[in-house]
Amino acid sequence: MFEIYETITGENPYKSPMMIYPAPHYTMGGLWVDYNLMSNVPGLFVLGEANFSDHGANRLGASALMQGLADGYFVIPYTMGNYLAGDKPTLVKTDHPEFEKVAKEVKDLTNKLLSIKGKRTVDDLHKQLGRIMWDNVGMGRNEAGLKKTIEQIRQVKEEFWKNVTIPGSGDDVNQTLERAGRLVDYFELGELMALDALDRKESCGGHFREEYQFEDGEAKRDDENYSYVAAWEFAGENKWNLHKEELKYEYVKQAIRSYK
Amino acid sequence: MEAKKLNLTLNIWRQKNSKSVGSFAEYKVQVSPDASFLEMLDELNNTLELKGEEAIHFESDCREGICGTCGLVINGHAHGPLPKIATCQLHMRNFKDGETIWVEPFRAKAFPVIKDLMVDRSGFDVILQAGGYVSINTGGVPDGNAIPIQKEVSSLAMDAAACIGCGACVASCKNASAMLFVSAKVSQYALLPQGQPERYRRVERMVKVMDDLGFGSCTNTYACEAECPKGISVTNIARMNRDFMMAKIKSKEVEV
Ligand SMILES: Cc1cc2nc3c(=O)[nH]c(=O)nc-3n(C[C@H](O)[C@H](O)[C@H](O)COP(=O)(O)OP(=O)(O)OC[C@H]3O[C@@H](n4cnc5c(N)ncnc54)[C@H](O)[C@@H]3O)c2cc1C
């Protein structure tokens, strides 16, 4: 660890104090899946960090190992087998109308991205989005900041679609184009994260709404109104429908967690 | 406190695709000594893109030396001039103001260039698919200390398992041999109880695939060990050779 530190900073940690700052490590939540780890697309299963299922609002140490084992070892061999047993696979060809539709969508998106030819790079816009998220959608969030964030994300997105520049073509490997595609996804994901944080008027786990805290600064949960998983259904640009999945506890009693 | 920037001349290999002929292109950059080598390339790419030029293609993922995705030949050394680090861990403070730096892709017949500094290392995946796993059912979790493993043995296995599959060993070998990589993967299993049932089958299969893919032979120059970011030892190659000989005596599985 100390060696790694020295390679990165060029300073000897045995001699000068270490410079430490927080960094994003994990994103809470993920794609919605049912009890069998199948998403809302029949036959599409989502495992591991990509799904929302195994940990709650707080992601504790070694959750990934636990989730890897639970999803990959104990759940999916049975549920996927069960799904396949009830399905009669037929030969799927690329002349299927759905395939043609999606292929055309991807081509159109690629051409649209390449044709903007503006004055700002993907990297530059990506950093701007990152800064916005860092400032207002980190651990501490508040209503004013989140509302401002949603506006700001929409502005950067607009700027992106007007002013991004992506040299090269879509016929060959093009890393700039690849990154642009990811950034388009991040605009959507970032806005949804801010929206969800705005909607949840309580503090819990990795989500600390500054308005909802005890006098001593501890997180104030509201089990009465927010004891649910928020599953947001995509309903078109800047639109999502909320489905609430109630959290029912049969054996464990909900209690306030105190780190004191 | 901003450190004084370095003025550098970069000669970077540009190649449109695997079929075209590549050449070096010269770029002048000003960079903070605290920047990493890849951050410098990111910055350079930003300026190129603003001029409408295509970005220099290179690969990276974790940027902390653990995934093996990055890999450039810098001034003739795979992963640059410092020992035991991956390209992403190289910082510009290790270079002098006014210096000229040569940047090339990993070169090997089995690693064709995809674009610029990006090469196709999927051959390594094919080798792993041939035996880089334990496929037998090892049963339930045994009680602690039921199967004692000597500290020296477990340390050797862990050292072998430190290989991140970057391909620097292939790039620095004059024969473009993949022996260090394959021997690390063979050893990490050959040393431990879980690896025993498939031990000889595994080495035979992996070596065969390695040869089929066009990786060269080992002539004991140790260049691989010198450039390996994880300090994988050539003693793993000796272990693999011993196991391979044993396999030839024991099994009839693969015709070579
Ligand atoms: C720096 C760091 C340290 C961490 N430390 C810990 C720790 O100490 N303990 C712990 O429990 N957790 C830790 N975590 C979290 C943990 O590592 C992850 O949650 C876990 O590895 C996720 O596993 P996964 O298999 O779900 O997803 P991943 O390991 O992310 O696998 C996803 C795979 O999908 C592939 N993929 C993506 N797109 C495509 C596509 N279009 N087509 C085909 N393949 C695709 C990717 O290449 C990747 O191989 C850490 C995470 C980070 C970033």
Ligand code: SF4
């Ligand atoms: S042996 Fe070393 S150089 Fe070769 S792939 Fe593994 S880590 Fe990279």
Ligand code: FES
């Ligand atoms: S980017 Fe992962 S090891 Fe360098």
